[in-house]
Amino acid sequence: ANTDPQEIFDDKVAREIRIEPKDWMPDKYRQTLIRQISQHAHSEIVGMLPEGNWITRAPTLRRKATLIAKVQDEAGHGLYLYSAAETLNISRDEMLAQLHSGKAKYSSIFNYPTLTWADIGAIGWLVDGAAIMNQVPLCRASYGPYARAMVRICKEESFHQRQGFEILLTLSRGSSPQRHMCQDAINRWWWPSVMMFGPSDDQSPHSAQSMAWKIKRFSNDELRQKFVDVCAEQVKLLGMTLPDKDLQWNATTEHYDFGPINWQEFWDVVNGNGPCNRERLEARVKAHEEGQWVRDAAIAFAAKQNDSIRK
Numbered sequence: 001a002n003t004d005p006q007e008i009f010d011d012k013v014a015r016e017i018r019i020e021p022k023d024w025m026p027d028k029y030r031q032t033l034i035r036q037i038s039q040h041a042h043s044e045i046v047g048m049l050p051e052g053n054w055i056t057r058a059p060t061l062r063r064k065a066t067l068i069a070k071v072q073d074e075a076g077h078g079l080y081l082y083s084a085a086e087t088l089n090i091s092r093d094e095m096l097a098q099l100h101s102g103k104a105k106y107s108s109i110f111n112y113p114t115l116t117w118a119d120i121g122a123i124g125w126l127v128d129g130a131a132i133m134n135q136v137p138l139c140r141a142s143y144g145p146y147a148r149a150m151v152r153i154c155k156e157e158s159f160h161q162r163q164g165f166e167i168l169l170t171l172s173r174g175s176s177p178q179r180h181m182c183q184d185a186i187n188r189w190w191w192p193s194v195m196m197f198g199p200s201d202d203q204s205p206h207s208a209q210s211m212a213w214k215i216k217r218f219s220n221d222e223l224r225q226k227f228v229d230v231c232a233e234q235v236k237l238l239g240m241t242l243p244d245k246d247l248q249w250n251a252t253t254e255h256y257d258f259g260p261i262n263w264q265e266f267w268d269v270v271n272g273n274g275p276c277n278r279e280r281l282e283a284r285v286k287a288h289e290e291g292q293w294v295r296d297a298a299i300a301f302a303a304k305q306n307d308s309i310r311k
């Protein structure tokens, strides 16, 4: 039998056998997963903020209940993902410290403001739509705990995407100011959503290795193209347009061509200088500090339970 750990690992990846926490794995594979899964977890948690902003102002009780449930789902996604990352031998405290110090990234998209109710629809349709496009292939990622967490997350994301589209559909059939609000939200969220997939393939330092390890199954540009193709059709159902004058069906490639992406804006946001970066981090740090008593209480309670079991 083969006893070389690297060969056993390579063979498992080649044969689509999941890598599990106790298996030997190359250190760089572990580090890549910690980076990606923890950034993904941070994105879910920070992603609660722009939408949480509208819970008190949702237009009806049904909308409010749905939005609360959705924001709560994002918290759950963050928790599954932190747990998946912990199996790689990093503690939650360390991950949170990396987020709070600005060392760890989270998705660029959550650094944009939510100005109107229509933004909640646009986030569901576009941002969660982009998230699903990127995350469905992650259900087949080579690392078991990540792949399994993604299955449940994707089910919930697809519900989020539909609730967002339905908000926009309702607005698109409403009064002229409502239709205007709908188009305005699409205009502001479109390009940041297109950027969510990350730098183009020739500028993406991690893609080639992550694809070889079968963490990523499609490149950033491949997923971005799929997203554009889907949205270019769905926007027609809304009777709205995407803010790209170069968007055009290309019969040769059988994809939509689209205009240039403003990479300067993308890197500004990724590097901490987007419209809401400072506000988002401050809100997270404040929530963490103000939650200290809850963590203390939980630990004290667990200690008491243990004590009474021993007695």
Ligand code: ACO
Pocket (backbone or CB within 6 Å): 035, 036, 039, 040, 041, 043, 044, 047, 105, 106, 107, 108, 109, 127, 128, 131, 134, 195, 196, 197, 198, 199, 203, 204, 205, 206, 207, 210, 220, 270
């Ligand atoms: N926002 C912030 N940073 C980004 C983004 C983005 N949209 N896209 C890429 N980056 C960062 C990468 O994290 C990497 O930085 P690092 O080296 O400091 O970690 C750098 O830009 C270069 O990018 P890539 O080489 O393409 O990095 P990677 O292979 O990790 O691909 C991607 C990026 C596609 C985001 C990948 O990490 C991924 O699929 N992550 C899981 C999905 C996810 O995090 N989604 C979050 C938003 S969806 C949601 O939460 C609802």
